[in-house]
Every structure is written in C-alpha cells, then in structure tokens.
Amino acid sequence: MGIRLLFIILTLWGIYIIVRRYLARFSESDRRRENNAADNMVQCKVCNTYLPEAEALTKDGDFFCSEAHLIARHDKD
Ligand SMILES: [Zn+2]
Structure with missing residues (x-):
C-alpha cells in the first residue's frame, strides 16, 4: 500500500515537471514572437x-x- 502510494506520488510529480517545462517553453516562445513583431x-x-x-x-x-x-x-x- 505504502509503495503504491509512493509510486503514484512520483508519477504525478513527473507529470507536473513535464507540464511545467512545456508551459514555460511555450510562453517563452510566445513572448519572443511578440517582441520581434514590435521591434520590426x-x-x-x-x-x-x-x-x-x-x-x-x-x-x-x-x-x-x-x-x-x-x-x-x-x-x-
Ligand atoms: Zn501603403
């Protein structure tokens, strides 16, 4: 029971890290595109x-x- 709970927590944590990384990259490229449009x-x-x-x-x-x-x-x- 305890090991299964630990496994679930680790899985959710891994998903959280992946999603966070994905969202950070997405918003960064979005910001860069806006800056380029404003500069040129x-x-x-x-x-x-x-x-x-x-x-x-x-x-x-x-x-x-x-x-x-x-x-x-x-x-x-
Ligand atoms: Zn014109």
Missing part, C-alpha cells in the same frame, strides 16, 4: 502606414503595406 515595424513608402516587417512587401529596400502601393510606387518612378 516598417513604414509604407506610399501611405506612411506602419506595419510589421513580416507583413510588409519590399522592393529596392523600400517597404509597402500592399501590392497596390508597391505597384503605385513603381509606376511613379
């Missing part, structure tokens, strides 16, 4: 809207919020 804001060359670099279109080192603005800028030059 770029400005559309046409309408001056700020947007995350990941969502922006680039051409010749300039950033654009949409394909329409990329084309608009390209036609002007």
